[in-house]
Amino acid sequence: MAFNTVTYSVMGILLRAPRTGYDVVKELKSFRPAKSSQIYPVLSKLEKQGLATVQVMHQSGRPDKKIYQLTDLGKSHLLEWLDTHPEPPVVRDDFLSMLFSAWAKDVSTVTRLLTDRRRMLDKHAEDLNAKYAQLLQTFPTKIKDPASTQLSAYLLVGRRLRLLEEEGKWCEEMLTQIASWHN
């Protein structure tokens, strides 16, 4: 039995701790964003196939909480998936498509695209930096434990940060380079 990659991502979250669909969606944001309308059906399929169990917590005023927990069967499928090779990443970035055609307009279009991008990257990096600092402070030893979930967080956040910073630097350099040509 093979599942799609969102399903494995959801299983990975449930393996760490039992969670509601709402919480799964929030946690997915850090490495594999998806809308809740995609996740809720995934969770009910997991239950139907015996890969997760549900515990319902009654609430008043809002829908009952459904807490999903990965079963041993679910875990075994997830671990099996980890032995396979990941597909090459899929990236869809309108910024690149715009850059590709920007020559047809004027230089200001190129510089606007670059400055806007840089702002976006900076804002993003700022948020992540806080998270990263906190991570390093709170769990300095646990990170080194390969069986700790902190290692993954350290790797994932650290990688993201470096790529954000590198792209930011690139934007800046390109802006100064272009400015130097047109003065």
Next chain:
Amino acid sequence: MAFNTVTYSVMGILLRAPRTGYDVVKELKSFRPAKSSQIYPVLSKLEKQGLATVQVMHQSGRPDKKIYQLTDLGKSHLLEWLDTHPEPPVVRDDFLSMLFSAWAKDVSTVTRLLTDRRRMLDKHAEDLNAKYAQLLQTFPTKIKDPASTQLSAYLLVGRRLRLLEEEGKWCEEMLTQIASWHN
């Protein structure tokens, strides 16, 4: 009238020069990959809506070539799009999902993921580097001309290369760091 982003990407390619669907698919690879089964319908819609014209070149032994060319109407829509703000990039990368769960298996899973990733990045960077060097040699002055398509190529390839290299470095550093913890 607003179109989806593949459509704008295709228009951007046709703006540079008239092309067949086959060639459009090849060129899309550098910034917005898509399968031909997605592109052919896009092209026929462009024609129906007067955004592109077609010239049929008869061939024997293979399907007739259909050369698409962007119309002024198409160009105006594309330029209008360039004044808008791009959506945030969409990334789906199984490698990250695997890294997120790798703690549940063992350290060797983490290191295998990192080494495989590094190999992939290196291979990719190698190909791009050749392209980049050629670009810098062949059109050293044209790149500085903002109305030249070479500027876009320079930006796009340069950016990609830097990000590939940065991620490669990160993989390497993480591998040595992890190795130092477990010796």
Next chain:
DNA sequence: GAATTCATGTAAATGGTTACATGATTAG
């Protein structure tokens, strides 16, 4: 002689988003 390139497309299926339905609680 085998693999890749050239060249078009359609049909079916999967993946993913938007819109809809519903509304109390909590934080600023």
Next chain:
DNA sequence: CTAATCATGTAACCATTTACATGAATTC
């Protein structure tokens, strides 16, 4: 008092891939 958060899900639509159909020309 306003915005965000909590909490579930379904239906319709759009985006993208896979599989199918076809086969000569070229490169290795």
